[in-house]
Amino acid sequence: MVGGAVLATALTATLASCSGTSADGTADTKKAGAGPSGTLRFGTNQQFTDWDPITKQNSTFTSLVYESLLSIGPDGFTLKPQLATEWKQTPLQVDFTLRSGVTFHDGTPFNAEAVVKNLERVKNTPSQYRNQLANIKSITAVDATHVRIDLKQPAPSLVNNLARFAMYMISPKSLEAGDWKTTGVGTGPWKYDAKASTKGLRTVVTSFDKYYDKKSIGPARIEVTQINDPDSLYNALRAGQLDIVWASPPLAERAEKEGLKSAYFPSVLWHLQMYDTKTVFKDKKFRQAVCHAMNPQDYLDAALGGKGSIFNQRIPKGQPGHNPSLKGYPYDLAKAKKLMSELGGGKRSFTLISYDTQRTVAELFRSHMAKIGVDVKLELPNFAQFLSTFQSGEYPASILSDGSRSGADDYYNRKFAPDAAGNPLRIAYPRVAAAAAEGLAAKSPQAQDAAWQKMSKVIDEEALDCAYFDYSGFWAYDPKKIQNIVSTTGDVAVFRYREARPQG
CATH class of the missing domain: 3.40.190.10 (Periplasmic binding protein-like II)
Incomplete structure (x- = not known):
């Protein structure tokens, strides 16, 4: 070249x-x-x-x-100490013990006051991460090495979210000077x-x-x-x-x-995002037909060199909410066609928005839908245009990740809650909401897991989400x-x- x-x-x-x-x-x-x-x-x-x-x-x-209070393991959800050495979580409170003897690059001590200042900044700055701290009532520096977070209501995914890159700790001195965007002073x-x-x-x-x-x-x-x-x-x-x-x-x-040499890893979990279950995807049988007609292996083979795995649910094995009884919607064209015939036939159509570099996946999806008599129109803007419009409410569907694998609570809040970014039409999902509320009210980890598993089962039964596959990242070295x-x-x-x- x-x-x-x-x-x-x-x-x-x-x-x-x-x-x-x-x-x-x-x-x-x-x-x-x-x-x-x-x-x-x-x-x-x-x-x-x-x-x-x-x-x-x-x-x-x-x-x-930069560093966070906690770090995340290679699996994407196992938590390990970093700037915090210990943490304890109850339904309405989280306590962190901070590492002693840590300084920022400019010599400023890392302490509880620095944590408060950083988390308050995220909490008060409009962004996609602000909602992750919405349930926080107060953040208190108990002493130099202890921080207490009091909650308005339970937030099971909070600690996991505090370990992610949006919550990195920045030097308070740099924040006060207003130069953090250009100096990059962390620990x-x-x-x-x-x-x-x-x-x-x-x-x-x-x-x-x-x-x-x-x-x-x-x-x-x-x-x-x-x-x-x-x-x-x-x-x-x-x-x-x-x-x-x-x-x-x-x-x-x-x-x-x-x-x-080369290496690859599951960078994010992609799946069909059905934003409009009010009109386009209103019929449960239609959702089921669409899910069964999709063949994620085609996406892996054509776009990702065959590297990656296919899953039957959103919550990964090892996290609360993973339901081992679920079968999901594996590729089954005959079943998809049968479901379409039960709907009475007739032509259906909708628009899928993706972006220019994902044309292969989008084109395959269109061909899958054509096999069950569904006409899919594609819109493929560049990535920046896609990001600014895909959850505007104008488009009924996309194939994309809905965010990190930070837990069932986050899954609900990002996709099914009335104010979720992945729910632009503000559609109510009563059964999903009831299971999520049960999870928040649970008094033990076992009861919480049972409630989140119930939520996963409801989502599966209603075919509100499907066709999960790894969107793998690649390195050459x-x-x-x-x-x-x-x-x-x-x-x-x-x-x-x-x-x-x-x-x-």
Whole structure:
């Protein structure tokens, strides 16, 4: 590709750094627990705008400098200590014990007052994350290392949400000065190096010498290069200018054939979003027919190189609300046609909104629906236009994720509650709401799980959600330069930098 070749030449000077090999040309293995060393050079299609975490769709840049009270494991929902070492949750209260001896990059102490200031900022700033803190009545700094959150009503997903990237802790000094968007001052393993960074091309961070857990960190320096075109990213990897890049499925496959390596992970869970169950999807049998007519394996094979899994429900195994008795709506064209005939025939049609780079999935969906006599019109704007319109109430359906896998409570609040973003027509779902209310009122974890399982069963019985499949993310990398690539389910376009191990 000409563009890739030109880019590779242009980047030679700006991206030149250590080769990742020893003097005799063999790779030096960096072991876990040895502390930060080496440089990691990552190429991404994500564009850096600023350091404000609540305006971001992922943590590609913000996870370099910021941390949350808790961290999330690779599975996307297991919680681990981070800036908080302990936490205790009751229906109307959450208590955190904070890590001592932590400082922000500007020398400001991390303490309970800093937590209060950061959470109050998220709570009072209009964004998609503001609702996650809506049930909070007060946030109190009990003392320097203890924070108490009192709730108006139970919020089972709150602690999980506090571990996510929108809730990163920013230096109070930077917040007060109003410069946090440009300075990026956190408590993370690396601090922003503005002088070494180039706007629109490369963002550089270097090891923070006062970090409290240096032994857990792999790279001492990270350079994130922003290139929108996947072929150009891959060419820079092949030329030795980058160590690991975001990749498309064909490029990941190509990497394996050309002596490089690839990895993939379930970045988000996609499924059919039926926004209009008031008119277009009013009939339960029609919803069931649509669900049975969809073949998610086709999406995985055509758009994602066959990488990924198919699921029969929204709540993953291991979380409260996962109902092992559910069968879901597996692909069954004969059953779908039978359901359509029971509806009395007649032509049906609706519009599916997606975006330009997801044309393959959208076209397959249209072909699936055509097999049961449903005419689907596609609208495929660019991604920015899609984000601003897909939940406007104008469109009856899309195929997309409804958010992170943070729990059954969040699932309800994002999709079925009267004020949910995924419920733009404000449709009432009485049976779903009743089960959700039962979950919030439950007095024990067992009773809560039983209620959330009931909610999952109602959603399944009513065919309000279906066709769940992994939308996988892909990396291509040079194993002589970088090893131990670990990603987090639900955090798209980024891997766990601290666990990566530069070689050399």
